[in-house]
Amino acid sequence: MNALVPLLVTLPLLGAAIALIFGRRRRVQVGVSLSTLTLVLVIAAVLLYAVDQSDVPLAVSVGGWPVPFGIVLYVDRLSALLVVVSSIVLLAVLLFSVGQGAADGDDDTPVSIFHPSYLILSAGIFNAFIAGDLFNLYVGFEILLVASYVLITLGSTESRIRTGVVYIVVSLVSSILFLAAIAAIYGALGTVNIAQLSERMMELPQEVQLVLHLMLLLAFAIKAAVFPLSFWLPDSYPTAPAPVTAVFAGLLTKVGVYAMIRTETQIFRDNDVNTLLLIVALATMVVGVLGAVAQAELKRILSFTLVSHIGYMVFGLAIATPASLGATIYYMVHHIVVQTTLFLAVGLVERRAGSTSILKVKGLMKAAPLIAVLYFVPAINLGGLPPFSGFIGKFALFDAAAQVGSPLMYVLIGGGIVTSLLTLYALMRAWNLSFWREEEEHGEETGVVDRIAYLDAAPAAATQTERRVIPRVMTSATAGMVAVTVALTIFAGPLYELCTTIGAALQDPVYIGQVDVKTPEGAIE
Template identity: 50%
Template sequence: MIPAPSWITVLIALPTLVPLLAAALTLLRGRNPRFQRAVTVGAISVALIASAMMLYLTSQYGTFAVRIGGWGDKGYPNGPLGITLVVDRLSALMLVVSTIVLLCVVIYAIGQGIRDGTTQQPVSIFLPSYLILTAGVCNSFLAGDLFNMYVSFEVLLAASFVLLTLGASADRVRAGASYVMVSMVSSLIFLAGIAFAYSTTGTLNLAEMAVRLEHVPTGTRNALFAVLLVAFGIKAAVFPLSTWLPDSYPTAPAPVTAVFAGLLTKVGVYAIIRTNTLLFPGGTMDNVLMVAGLATMLVGIFGAIAQSDIKRLLSFTLVSHIGYMIFGIAVGSQISMSAAIYYVAHHILVQTTLFLVVGLIERQAGSASLRRLGGLIASPVLAALFLIPALNLGGIPPFSGFIGKVALLEGGVRDGSVLAWLLVAGAVITSLLTLYVVARVWAKAFWRPRADAPEGELTNSTASALVPEGVDVLLADREDVGRMPATMVLPTAMMVAVGLALTVWAGPIFGFTDDAATDLVDREPGVCSPYITAVLGCEK
């Protein structure tokens, strides 16, 4: 085990601590928007730098763990009690990708000029809430115990409700209420799982639970796993626990929808990966996950085909592609887990980018409905920003979507079981239908003349024009439709570039995810995995 120097202890805490402190500062200075913006961008930039440093350290030395407010324990001199933060290759990669997305989206939001429904009153609560959301996301990936993970989820819930209902329109409040009710149910199930876990093992520390669960009867262990899977499955929008998502996300402002779609469901996927590999190795629930993954892929993409609003369409494709990640987790081999991790990173970037592009389409054309759109090819910048991530989502070679899907298919073929082959077939069908869906958006919104759109006359549209940075353009102001601020276009272009980087450097990135997957699946009874070794100090 590589000992963690004191400065690494500080480094691991930064992605959570800095956004929380910045949230307090921005809340106190709510009447100074320029100060709020500077502090927000600076805090997320610090979190990104710290995450990138942890990515390098974990790639070189493996897993690190720090304890905050812990006490010694007879069994483990370093003490597993208190709050434990753990960073390994998986959590470091998730942190880097998430902070990149959070930084680009907040710059986009600043360019959009988010308001609470009037042109006179800025929303001073948006940036503090966004920073609290950032802290919750980062802490979810670092949490080394179930209760700390639960607290992170609750922080996410509180901040996301504020962001989802921004503007307090009837549709947003209705969607927010639905989202909160579903999230509360998930939280109650998670809390029940925590109580079940503590009564069974006498601890909530993940590493110590992993050791003690080896001596728990199989039936009890499977029951606990099932409870946690339901809680995390709701967060991840795994079918049949995904019906809430398409109704909740599309009503929010574009940057809020983008960060929700890109990140929040992946927190649930991360929790499933962590519990499946660390706490419950051996594949006892793999068949259940395979069936759920197949149903998630197919139901999601068939729902997307039926949509005429681009936001709802993308929300259904979001659900369908969660199925690919569950596919990799369920197969459980080193190659399938590596492919799942790579696909999570790919999907966070691509899905976020597409929702940001939809915000630009709304600004450009005044609507996101395919019944009202047409002729957007007249804006080549907008067309390029949509086409690249759309092809990537559809799995066209040589993009990262194609690379990740091929690796997942290889893992399924190597497994060779009937369910694995069904998943392979379902994944191919879903990919083809995804390509059909994005091609339909391209044909109707970009190539078709607006005059041919059934409701084209209802959309107020003007020619595309970039406006100087800092010019505040309100989506709610119809007279501003057609003007895309540079501070909205540039972050979107940055997201497209980062998505392309996953393709250009697919070899080194897959090498990293291979190492991350090896750490995860290297978990046998009586043997300390790298994660357990880092937390408890035991040697393999």
């Protein structure tokens, strides 16, 4: 099994190289991309089954270099689960983009650039999830940064270049903070291997630990779009092509959340900043969802709800119990899938109606009933209506907080409930205006105009694009993702049990000591 671990990163990189060589042959690039991500999904599923059955993580020292000098790739239940979910999302979005490219040509997503960049982005995501040391995690983030900057500026429009510059500047600031923290940690402890850091960090004074702790959290909070460091996200994501926005929203911020989970549970177990995290979580939830309510454009509404729901994950992490960590991981999986699905559905709305402004789009229930269903199901799921996975994840988080029972926990529970209700309000208001509101032959009804007139000044409220044909593969990819969101509810029992096991393992310091770092040939270093 150890030999399979490096393939999670090397296969997408190899696929990117092949796709770049065949830059003028669309079908070859599509075949390479689909085959690569499918193979990674199969390998990740095998690794998840293996580590779950053996209860022992896999740790491979690439190239045979001994710890702490070598690059360690680490696969436990958490990293394997996230690679499986990420592969599913990346495959679905890739199919969506293939349909879009076949219909539009290279106008929006130049295929010769898109496929190599997309596979490099995938490699960065997978590398971050299986990184066994902080520097390799940093490398994963930088791979993400390079590929995501190319993808976010595809088409070279003025708005994409402008927001791309903001995105890369913010990302570079985060990277500099992360690199400075790595240098300080290595200078203090002589290693950046996460397993070794978990044992050595307690040797440092609490004040030094706190400084290092806050440096890492600040870097990861920028990448995860935690308030008040989330200002860049609502303006950056909506300008990108639909498939790029979908994969960014579903995965990139979760890489930052994943890094925070590793930091809090494995490196700084004895340095508690949970009260600070709880306050930040509450602010992220409330401010994010208030921003969503004030928007008139579907992509911006979803971008602000993305920010607010990162707050739920920080909330669960800050409770710091096995139950809350399990609930956080379940909610993280839920949010990756549901948020991606909603952005794909909005991509279909944009093609069908020529706009994503809820002031302009109307009558889609009759004109495109399938798109209406594809939007409605993940929307009520994200809003937390029972019995969907969004309700299950939020209820589990609230239950874990209630078990702690402090006043601050109850404040967070209240904030989480308000956030959920406002999320549902924002998404259902968009549903009502875009799908239920009918086209008027003699102008619009005055009552509706009066009720939504306050949104006229919202960013992108008047945005209009060209109406385009929707290829079947785009609809099929979105429908497939909707099916996955429903599967999260149908199979919530075994999935939540797996997440609970992961949460308990993350709280167990002995778990780190179970790892034997091996070379690909199997010799223990």
